[in-house]
Amino acid sequence: MTDMLNKTQEIVKKAKKLGADEVIAKTTLGKYRQVRFSNNQVDITVAWNDYVTDVALAWKKRLVATQIHNFVDVEKNLKQLLKLAKVSKENPTFGGFAKGTFRYARSKADRKIMELENPTEFVFQAVEAARKEVGSKIDSGGILFTKFENVYLSSSEGPTGTDTRSAIELSIRAFAEREASGHGVECSSTLKGFKPSRAGTKAGEIAVMAKKPKIGEEGAYDVIFDPLIFGSIVGIWASMVSAYSIMTQMSVFVNKLGKKVAPKIVTLKDNPAPYSMSNRVFDDEGVPTKENVVINHGVLKTYLHNTSTAKIFKTKTTGNAGLVAPGVWNMEIDAGEMDKDELFADTKRGLYLTNTWYTRFQNYAKGDFSTIPRDGIFLVEKGEIKQSLKDLRLSDNALTMLGNIAGISKERQHVHWWGEADPPSLSPYVLMKNVHMTKSR
């Protein structure tokens, strides 16, 4: 551990000696494993070993970056990088890297994830759980993914630290009929409490309920969002609270700081907490990560920043630095006061949506977009699921939808799925009013 940190610090010292003004080096030793399965059988098991140092340096406000693998050709790489900086152009908005020395929380990563001998066993558990719900005609597919990273960071501006990051995720989609499917996920940073069968059961339950779907009708509905699909919707808002999105007009939150953007029941945070798949104790500038309340009881409180964007917005970094732009780690929606069943009971005529994909915008600044619900889509009448539906598209506006949240469940789930429910989130069941659905004609 010390050896890797020393080597990382050496890179910083060398770059400074060669003339760089500010330098950050971050070494990641990563072991990633994935089991992919379909038709209830394992298709491929994949292992990636990655050894990389990301180096970012500034020279007279020119920002350049590279990657060095396994500490090979360090001097040569740094000379080239500095040469690149000297022919590059000044970035007038570059505000420097974070300065100071920090104490970091101790990582709670689970080493057992790295040592997992037989990850396919988790897949079989999930498939069997789904089979219990669906029966012998089940067709299921998905992935099991594990991550274990040792991270070493050194900055010429002071921050130095080590971190260990772990994650495990099981995602399963089960089919009871060709057009009747359900999707379940189980996401964690540790093996403790990780239950693949929970994801399999949920996928199977939804698939069974989704049998014999009818084509849905266009119109405005009250919609109950399952935690998985709500994780996708939260991902939309999450991408729009990065200061970078504000500066590039790719957000509905431009000029909305301090303003009411949601009902009082909505509190939205970014928090790479130890339980989350995005767990980390510092960001890419070495600033300690923390919980940031983005929307507090409906009021937009902050954008997410690195040191440079914070200077532009005359505030402090929120510990969200990525290599170039601030990112989002793990969104949390504060739990509400209602039971899931109460949300359903409050719905006279509406929809229950469980998953979605292919979200695309007409205009990020305005917020008009559509996304295509998949897996279980259900008509709800007088609090009861009446009919399985298919072939509907959610066509609405990101800001309007945030304002139409009418109920949040106490129950929350840590969800992540592919690029669709991303970044990871702690997501409840949510009741939203007046959601517009369209269909093919």
Add this chain to the structure above:
Amino acid sequence: MDEDLIDYTLEYAENKKIEYAEVRGQTQTADRIVLRNGNLEAYVSAVDTGFCVRIMANGGIGFASTNLWSKTEAKQIVDLAFKYANRANRKEKLFFAKEKAVKAKWAVTQRKKIENVPSEERVQTFIDIDKNITSCGVNIPATISQCSIDLITKYFANSEGSRISSFVPKIGAYLFITVAEQGKTEQAYEQFGRSGGWEAFKEWNITEKMVHDAKVLKNVITKAENVKPGNMDLICGPEVTGIAAHESCGHPMEADRILGREMSQAGRSFIYKSSPYWIGTRIGSNTVTVVDDPTLENSYGYYLYDDEGVKARRRFLYKEGIINEFLQNRESAAKMDTSSNGSSRSINYDREAIVRMANTFVLPGKLSEEELIEDVKHGVYMKSFTEWNIDDKRFNQRYIGREAYLVEKGELKNPVARPIIETTTEKFWTSVDAVSKEVKFDAATCGKGDPSQGAPVYTGGPCLRLRGVFVK
């Protein structure tokens, strides 16, 4: 590229009880230039290099990769892949469709070598483009410009005797603009891509295209009217034709998707055995032929051999409106008792090769664009699109116009604001009654795989005329 180490790794794998092994090395010199509002945010330049092994043993597949070029690491990844292949414990054993061993070297030539273009010139090119766009007389409060340059060297070796080396330079650009007028905004992006050298910039006419987009967006805000919803004729410009060909022909014709291998991510297909749609079924009018062709020289999706060492060729997907040929790799082809048609692609050494499109487009007809329009009494000409998407069985899609005009009695009239076609794959392609003669291409990044593998592709085609579709 240490080809000897790749050969060594293969030899080490072959000494195990395997049914098949391949080793693929890739070195990618990657430059990324990122500008925001005309200022260079960062210049990222790195070399990513590594190799992977894919092993079939006991009817299962194991894959492992590393970016450490050493014999110790090579043995470790082979051992891992071998172990994982055996642990798959499949009831239905996997095997690959047969292929002949290939020994080949191929490369894309550059008229103006990217390596000879100084970094400062690369950056200045984009600064100048941004200046020209933002001074065009339209209020543009935000721009993003990105340039990607990838010099990709690969070496492929498998246990059947194939040895293939290749070099492909790929260059790409992405521009995004926000136009603000009268307190309203509109946005547009354009993507450019080519396999080849810096000469791409002369062909792309980025400034001209983006200034055109800016003026179109201004018109949408200040002049465009809404379409009165109803059944009408729709002319699709090549950009719209291309996205439709990609989404509702290319994707559903991927054999791995049809077989369910992507079921929990990119989804399945409306085409499957026992469905109303299979090879030989009509899905479009007889004026519609959609092909996928990796061999288009200098295209963004260009290759001569795929990442399983299979020679590339043109694939006729929908032929005169009939479902004709799926995109296959060796795994899917074996399951369907056919041959691979060279559709296996991987974006890097650390990703498995899966079934992908390359350049998907509609073949041209005989009419001019003007002749298509002349015969429309009432309709819309959708030249380009903003929002689009399609469901995961690739049947329900929607395209919203960015640049679009009303057509009355054969003449283009006023611009229309965001006309929408939301329809099924069958309705879309069977409504086509005429196809124009000039094919145009757009670069795009196709998403598929887990972890995601954004693959460079072309989408394209001529103008299409659809009769009597619902536009709102």
